[in-house]
Amino acid sequence: MILGASSVTGEISLNPHEVRAFGVTSRGPLLWTQAELVELVHETPRVASLLFNVPDWPGHLPGQHVDIRLTAEDGYQAERSYSIASPPEERSVALTVERLDDGEVSPYLVGELRVGDKLELRGPIGGHFVWRAGDDRPLLLVAGGSGVVPLMAMLRHRAAASHKTSARLLFSSRTFADIIYREELDRLAAASDGLTIFHTLTRDTPQGWTGFTRRIDAAMIQQVAWPKEQTPAVFVCGPTPFVEAAADLLVGVGYDPLWVKTERFGATGASGG
C-alpha cells in the first residue's frame, strides 16, 4: 500500500531503466552470492564507497540494503546489513560504509578489502523503506551521518528520472570533513531541478559556514520540512537516537506518522559495525 499504486500506472513516462527498477521481484529464496569489489572510493577519512560487481543482480529500489557475510578461517561468521548507495540505473552495486573502530566487519571493508577481492553478499532486501521516482509527493529526506547512504540512492535515482518531484535533504554531520558525498550533493543541488539541501554540523564549523550549526531541533525542522498540507513522503535514516528525535519533531509539525519512514542503525558504535 505504501509504495503508491498510482506510481506505476500513471501518466509519467518511464525510461527502460526505471521500468527495470519497478520490475524488481522479491519472491523465492534469497541466496548468498560472490560479489567482486571493482572500485573503492574514499569519501571521508572514515567512510568509503565500495562498488561491487554482483553476478545476476536482479536490480533494486532506492532504500534497499544488502547483507554482507564474512567467514573467518575457523568458520566464525559475521553478518552485517549495508544500504545500497547506487541508483537502480547503475549496473554495479555501491555500498558506502563507515569504519567503526570496534566493529567486526566495517574495518575489514574499509581498510583491508582490495579491488578484485570477493565477499559474500545477498540482496536486495527491503520493501518498506523504499522510494520510486514515480511517487509525486514532495520528498523530504533527513539523514544523520552515514544514514545519508540509502537517501543518496533516492537522490541519484531522482536525478536520473525524467520526472523530478520536489525534494529536500536535511543532512546532519559532525564536521565539514565528515560530510559524506559533499561534492556530489553540491552538484545535485546546483542543477536547480527542485532539490534543496540543508546541512547542519554538530561539532566544528569552518569559517564562512552558512548552514546550521546544531543538532536537529524543532526550529530547524519547521524551517526545512514541507508544509503538512503537501502530504510529503519522508525518509529518515541514521543512528537510533537521531532517527527517533527527527521522527518526533516531524510528528510535532503535524506530519502523520505513516508518512514518515525510518531506518535505524542502532547507537553509533554499539551495533557492532
Place this chain on the structure above:
Amino acid sequence: MNMRMADMTLDGNAIGGLLREIFTMEVTNAEATCAGCGAVNAVGRVEVYVHAPGTVVRCPACQQVLMRIVRGEGRYWLDLTGTRTLELVET
C-alpha cells in the same frame, strides 16, 4: 528501559534478510497485527532488538513481543504468539 537499551532499538528493516531466510516473500512491507493491542504496522516499522540471544520484535504501540526468532544448529525457532495476522504483499 534505560537509555542505552533504547539507543540499541532497531526496526524491522534490519531483519529483512533474516525473515527472507524463512519466508519466500519480502516481509518488511507486510503488515503485522499485534495480538495484544490490535495495532497494525508494517514490519519495517516495528521495534527490533538483536542483542538478546536471538531476535525480539516488539509492537511500537504497546511493546508486546510480536515475534521471537532464534537461529542456530541448523534450525530456526519462530514464536509468533504475539502476531495475530501477517499480511504479505504480492510483488
